[in-house]
Amino acid sequence: MAKHPEYTNGHEAICACGVEDGGAPLQEKETLIAYHFGEIMRLLGLDLNDPSLQDTPHRVAKMFVRELFIGLDPAKAPGVRLFPNTYGYRQMVVEKDIRVRSVCEHHFVPIIGVAHVAYIPREWVVGLSKLNRIVDYFARRPQVQERLTQQIADFLEAHLHTPDVAVVIDAKHYCVSMRGIQDEASRTLTYAFRGAFEAAETKDTFLRLVGL
Ligand SMILES: [Zn+2]
Numbered sequence: 001m002a003k004h005p006e007y008t009n010g011h012e013a014i015c016a017c018g019v020e021d022g023g024a025p026l027q028e029k030e031t032l033i034a035y036h037f038g039e040i041m042r043l044l045g046l047d048l049n050d051p052s053l054q055d056t057p058h059r060v061a062k063m064f065v066r067e068l069f070i071g072l073d074p075a076k077a078p079g080v081r082l083f084p085n086t087y088g089y090r091q092m093v094v095e096k097d098i099r100v101r102s103v104c105e106h107h108f109v110p111i112i113g114v115a116h117v118a119y120i121p122r123e124w125v126v127g128l129s130k131l132n133r134i135v136d137y138f139a140r141r142p143q144v145q146e147r148l149t150q151q152i153a154d155f156l157e158a159h160l161h162t163p164d165v166a167v168v169i170d171a172k173h174y175c176v177s178m179r180g181i182q183d184e185a186s187r188t189l190t191y192a193f194r195g196a197f198e199a200a201e202t203k204d205t206f207l208r209l210v211g212l
Helices: 011-016 026-043 056-068 128-139 145-159 200-209
Strands: 082-084 093-104 110-119 124-126 165-173 188-193
Touching (some): 093 145, 093 200, 110 145, 145 188
Antiparallel strands (some): 082 124, 093 110, 110 165
């Protein structure tokens, strides 16, 4: 089997350790992923000498590391800038229809949908676009929607200094629409209601505001 030119000598040792080093330098990680993705393409019978395919392994590796799965890098966690709640706002703040683009960790196909996020500020309020960035950070890794929902809620609770947070995710799973049951219409809803949002009235207000 053809070896990647850059790993003709080194590949055996790399594979023997199972490529476990999640902390490998970016460039090295991309080179390794490109090599292994190229092997998958070869196993599928694709001709990597085809000009249209020859750069695909590197393109995929770059896309995995720098875009789709950038949320695996803790250094990329969004900084959360808080402002004192000097105006004494005590109602819920809702950010709705936040775009969710993730990848199903069971099948490596897209999860596409929206998140609706809310919190009730106490001493601090957060810059609104940070809520979008928090959702995006946790979405950009191989995920299951249930855990994604909870990770966002945990992060909000910890960083906004309030126990009163809510998260709803409404998403389409391509592992349901493209394969298996191949149901293109179904969507998955998951939620986390914490603190004041556990009370029926607050929860209902939130759900009404986001149109659910
Ligand atoms: Zn799946």
